[in-house]
Amino acid sequence: MWKVKRILIIEDDKSIAELERDYLEIGGFSVEIALTGQDGLDLALKDEIDLVLLDLMLPGVGGFEICKAIRIEKDIPVLLVSAKKEDIDKIRGFGLGADDYIVKPFSPSELVARVKAHLSRYDRLIGRDLLSDSIMVRGLRIDQDSRRVFVNSDEMILTTKEFDLLTFLALHPNRVFSKEQLFESLWGFDSIGDVSTVTVHIRKIREKIELDSSFPQYIETIRGAGYRFKG
Structure with missing residues (x-):
């Protein structure tokens, strides 16, 4: 039976988070929002989340720390979102296991396209292992x-x-x-x-x-x- 994919947005800017949510819901996804790093980490580890959109600059627990913690426990796609364009941040993110790095500002359609691409790739990998x-x-x-x-x-x-x-x-x-x-x-x-x-x-x-x-x-x-x- 086909299941609606659940996306978790960890973003402290409420307006940005809600915009991302709206476009993802139009794309057919179920979306949860966490406005703090700790709330986001708790949701990512406890709930059945299929993909995480993770802002790097968060109050309290930072994005890199959250990415590392998620990767230790789960293999779901993690997409980092940041206004920082420096290569060192991208390298660090990928080194911690992030699947993609999206630089702000970005078009909502690009965001949805990347989410779909990563979920499709993940499903293919998991499908191979299950079969x-x-x-x-x-x-x-x-x-x-x-x-x-x-x-x-x-x-x-x-x-x-x-x-x-x-x-x-x-x-x-x-x-x-x-x-x-x-x-x-x-x-x-x-x-x-x-x-x-x-x-x-x-x-x-x-x-x-x-x-x-x-x-x-x-x-x-x-x-x-x-x-x-x-x-």
Whole structure:
């Protein structure tokens, strides 16, 4: 059964938030508005939200902090909205897991178009995962139910954490994750050890699945940012 998509707007300027809401509702979406960062974060984490429009300049809890918190818990699209055009803000936003960065002022029709595009892309990715327990990328097959990994039909034996890390990255293709994000997501910051264990696990995974681990075709190192699975 088709379900109306729920959009959360986190924006402290009420007039802007209401304008965005009006256009999105015309586009067929259900829209919630949060005027403070804390209220927005609470809604994003507790409610069944399909996409978040997140302003960066918020009172209290800031946009970057909210983006990071959402990404740790959920994989829904997060679109940053800001009047700031500096590349450093865009780079930081993408590094925290944002899916897009929209600079104010923008046309409402552009906003709706981007929202629809990201929701469509997300649905395709999720649909692939729901229809099959296997992830298949250029000769690499990850069977999630049996927890087995194959490269060109040859089975590779991975440890539990190696399998979890590879699967996590493969389920989020083309997204950059820092070592800190990966450590927190898979080990938890309360675990014994530190983020350097991520580097060790990535190296071991590459040795097992890459034809040449010096020139990886699956897991890329993004200098100064982290790692990305090439989808």
